[in-house]
Amino acid sequence: MAAYESAPSTPRRPTPDATRRSERSRRAIYDAALALVGEVGYRKTTVEGIAARAGVGKQTIYRWWSSKADVLLEAFLNLGERAARDAGQASQAIPDTGDVAADLKAVLRATVDELRDPRFEAPSRALAAEGVVDEQLGRIFVARLLEPSLRLYVDRLRAAQEAGQVRADVDPRIALELFVSPLAQRWLQYTGPITYEYTDTLVDYALNGLAPR
Structure with a gap:
């Protein structure tokens, strides 16, 4: 009986990693969306673009x-x-070191870095401007982006109240506006440097007040 040699098997091609491909596509879409809205504004940015x-x-975009x-x-x-990962922040919560002034200053300094980041600045300015005239867009971005922060x-601030570092009768939601709102206004209207x-200084004024001691 003649010897029989089986034909060499065809090497199997590696199965494409759909998850990795999807993640690459998502990142590309994120980058494209932020770049476009910064360059041409929100209204001229389209899904097609x-x-x-x-x-x-x-x-692909409409699927997600x-x-x-x-x-x-x-x-x-x-x-x-x-940005949080790049800064080595494991948690979104504001750190509680026991010193509320130091903690607020630290998180606001991180905010300054973000506001001055070219990746963030142009698109966020475009969206902030559009949110003023487009009420629905403004509400969406305030609710989904601003309010969680x-x-x-x-x-x-509530933790500081419990520790006796902030007056018990202070409304934390109003109090935070003493340092967050001036920063946002200065950034949006170019009324001074963001440093x-x-x-x-905003934190010192907000926590210590303006009246002489």
């Missing part, structure tokens, strides 16, 4: 998001998470 810039099909507002919202949330300040010294 984002898709073209990211190198994906329009249907229902509108460009949803894309941009998630892109900003992702940017914040990446403000709640962290409220939590830290650590400025935000440190």
Whole structure:
């Protein structure tokens, strides 16, 4: 009987990693959305434009998001998470070292860094400006992006109240506006430089008041 040699088997190709491919596409879409809105503004940014810039099909975006507002919202949330990781922050909560002034100054300094980050500055200015004239967009971004951050300040101020560092009759939600609102106004209206010294001073004024001791 003749010897039989089996044909060499065809090498199996590695199975494409769909999860990794999807993650790459998402990152490309985030970057494209933030870049476009910073360059041309919110109104001129389109899903088609984002898709073209990211190198994906329009249907890919609509499979994951229902509108460009949803894309941009998630892109900003992702940017914040990446910035926190780059800064070595394991938690979104404001640290409680027992010194409320130091903790607030530290988180506001981190905010200064973010506001001056080119990745963040142009798109966030464009969205803030559009949110003034587009009421629905403004409400969405305040509720989904701004309010979660403000709640962290409220939590830290409440902890300071419990520790006797802040008066018990103070409303933390109003109190946080004493240092957050001036910073936002200065940044949006270019009324002065955004520096650590400025935000440190806001905290000192807010916690110590203006009346002579």
